[in-house]
Amino acid sequence: MPVIRNRNQIPLEDVSAGSKTQRQSLTEPGSGAGFHMRRFVMGPGGGMPRHTNAVEHQQYVLRGGAEVGIGDETHQVTAGDVVHIPAGVPHWYDADEDEGFEFLCVVPDDEDRIELVDE
Amino acid sequence: MPVIRNRNQIPLEDVSAGSKTQRQSLTEPGSGAGFHMRRFVMGPGGGMPRHTNAVEHQQYVLRGGAEVGIGDETHQVTAGDVVHIPAGVPHWYDADEDEGFEFLCVVPDDEDRIELVDE
Numbered sequence: 373m374p375v376i377r378n379r380n381q382i383p384l385e386d387v388s389a390g391s392k393t394q395r396q397s398l399t400e401p402g403s404g405a406g407f408h409m410r411r412f413v414m415g416p417g418g419g420m421p422r423h424t425n426a427v428e429h430q431q432y433v434l435r436g437g438a439e440v441g442i443g444d445e446t447h448q449v450t451a452g453d454v455v456h457i458p459a460g461v462p463h464w465y466d467a468d469e470d471e472g473f474e475f476l477c478v479v480p481d482d483e484d485r486i487e488l489v490d491e
Numbered sequence: 492m493p494v495i496r497n498r499n500q501i502p503l504e505d506v507s508a509g510s511k512t513q514r515q516s517l518t519e520p521g522s523g524a525g526f527h528m529r530r531f532v533m534g535p536g537g538g539m540p541r542h543t544n545a546v547e548h549q550q551y552v553l554r555g556g557a558e559v560g561i562g563d564e565t566h567q568v569t570a571g572d573v574v575h576i577p578a579g580v581p582h583w584y585d586a587d588e589d590e591g592f593e594f595l596c597v598v599p600d601d602e603d604r605i606e607l608v609d610e
Contacts, residue, residue, distance in 0.1 A: 375561050375564070375566070375574065375575055375576075376559075376561075376566050376568060376572055376573065376574050376575075377572070377573055378569075378571050378572050378573070379571040379572075379573065380571065382573075398549075398551065398573045399549050399573060399575060403575070404547045404549060404575070404577070405526070405546065405547040405578070405598075405599035405601070406525055406526070406599060407524070407525070407526040407549070407597065407599070408549070409549055409551060409573070409597060411551075427524065428523045428524040430517075430518050430523060430526070430527070430528055430597075432517065432528060432530075432595055434553070440495075442494050442495075445494070447494070447495050449495060450497075452497050452498040452499065453495055453496070453497050453498075454495065454496055454497070454498065454501075454517045454518060454528070455494065455495050456493070456494055456495075456518060456522070456523070457494075458523070459524070476551055476595065478526065478528060478549075478597050479524075480524035480525060480526070482524070
């Protein structure tokens with residue numbers, strides 16, 4: 373893995389389960405101490421439906437805002453917020469209609485599995 | 492650990508080995524899958540002298556800029572850059588004189604040890 377690279381040098385890939393949602397691998401699984409960093413960019417009004425992941429998320433909101441559902445609660449989330457989503461907890465994102473939503477998401481290198489959950 | 496909190500709710504602590512450098516624990520060691528997130532804020536002209544850590548760093552630059560030395564190389568680093576510092580590699584930070592430097596730093600929960608290294 374390069375020592376330094378800018379996010380603009382790294383491809384953004386569409387997240388098929390989401391709407392107007394792209395994901396970028398900032399660091400690579402297996403390159404370090406068992407975790408890696410991704411950046412998610414959601415366009416205005418985009419988001420992800422209710423789902424679970426096999427792996428924990430530790431997130432930091434970079435820009436914009438969203439309504440984020442975690443378990444049975446709904447939170448209004450904005451830049452500078454730290455979000456912790458334990459493994460297996462259902463969650464969803466509804467990005468701000470004007471600004472969209474952008475966040476870092478750090479996960480363990482363990483294999484992930486995403487499962488959509490009925491509302 | 493709370494599901495959501497803003498960085499403004501979390502104390503910033505001075506880093507004694509640094510100059511105009513503060514550190515904030517965004518997530519807590521032991522709370523998740525073996526890693527945690529910190530935020531560093533360096534004032535204009537601040538920084539950290541050449542040192543090693545026992546643990547890897549995966550970093551994302553939030554704001555400002557710095558000259559960062561990693562091993563024998565010096566890099567100009569700015570917002571949106573991803574920086575990977577393997578465990579044990581000497582590194583240092585010299586924050587921008589006008590803007591300072593702010594970055595996220597994700598580390599494994601393993602015990603760290605910082606050692607200053609002669610230039």
